[in-house]
Amino acid sequence: MIISFFSGFDQILIEVALALAPIFIIVCFYQWFVFHMESEDFLNIIKGFILTFLGIAIFLQGVYAGFMPIGQKMGTILGASPINWVLIPIGFLLGFVAILAEPAVHVMNEQVEKVSGGYIPQKILLYSVSLGVAFSVALAMARILYGIPLAYILIPGYLLAFFMMRYTDETFISIAFDSGGVSTGPMTVSFILAMAIGVATAIEGRDPVQEGFGLISLVALAPVLTVLTLGFIYDKLYKNTQNDENEQSEGY
């Protein structure tokens, strides 16, 4: 069992080396022709690359040998069970805890707090994005169970986002779309997606390619709408009260 866990690691090492090669070549090129860093500084960069290389390889091994097969198995068992609707609350729970802990989401929250001048506190944003993503994963599970086409959800979702863009300023629009990408971290992509594919495989009449995939795009849509909504509220409430105050103090 332990031996089978490590099978395929040599293949992963080759793939990761190939994946990192292009950026490494660019770095070497820059070092020789532009930067001319001290050898000590350049050595640090090389160390960083070696750590990145080992880190990605070990991470991928854990995902391929542990998360993906177990996720898929769990999805298959739950999808085939007579009470497969439990996937909807389970999806909700998984989505919520996956995002609550995502480091990249915390970075984004700090940005929003800064841009809104502290008006949108990190906690509020964190919980609203987590709820948004939780709802998305639940929706993604429902989509697989009942065979709803992806476009039926994504097209209205993005239309709503574009509509809200009219009432939100550019910084919030930018952060909203940034956060959409940021929220889909390694846990969602490795475990939750594998589970969704398992569910789609288990249910009669579902296509694992058409119904299994699509989950990540729904997860990416949730924070876009959440941040735009918060930006809209911020714009309407905070700026209005600020204008009133200005008018009173400046006495126009």
Added chain:
Amino acid sequence: MSRIKELALEVIYSVIPITLVIFIIQLLLKFSLTDLIQFLLGTFFVCLGLLLFFLGTKIGIVPIGEMIGDHLPKTGKIRLILFIGFLLGFAITVAEPDVQILATQVDLVSGGNVTKLVLISAVGIGVAIFISLSLYKLIKNIHIKYFLIASYTIVFLLAIFSPPDFIPIAMDSGGVTTGPITVPFIVALGVGVAGAFGGRRSSFGFVGLASVGPILAVMLLGVILGR
């Protein structure tokens, strides 16, 4: 040392809640002991891998992004900036572990119809083009909404002509592009270039625009392969 400890805690905090929930579900579903061990071993590898990887990104990848981002505007040649942005966008995306994971799953599920290499290349080219576009937007100070509305409109138009198998994969490619290696690098690059304008322009929106590129590229791949 304290930095390593901080990163280790960050990794543990981000992985533990979800693994705990999954573990409890496994117990409820009466998974075998082998499965439980396999999952825990996987969790350990994921944690160790993420720790090394975050550390490496901080030491090696992000400083490079900052240095190149700082240097690019000094060249003063828009075409050169856009070209380097293209190369960097491609190079950093093919290195992204999230992209690798999605491509592996697509390769497996589609039975080799969409191979790993083809998908990763399409995603990489998509990001590359959109990093160039983001830099152009930053330099010319164009409102982001024009780019977003135009690109998502093209996405939905292409979806009409794309075979149904490709639509979910294309949409998902957009999400995975912006993972733990790409985001800090792109942000560092954007901050560097935006810095040349003395803080009057922000680098927000780079990540959001970078996610549209792969959607378009993979849809287009579908339209071409689907014929």
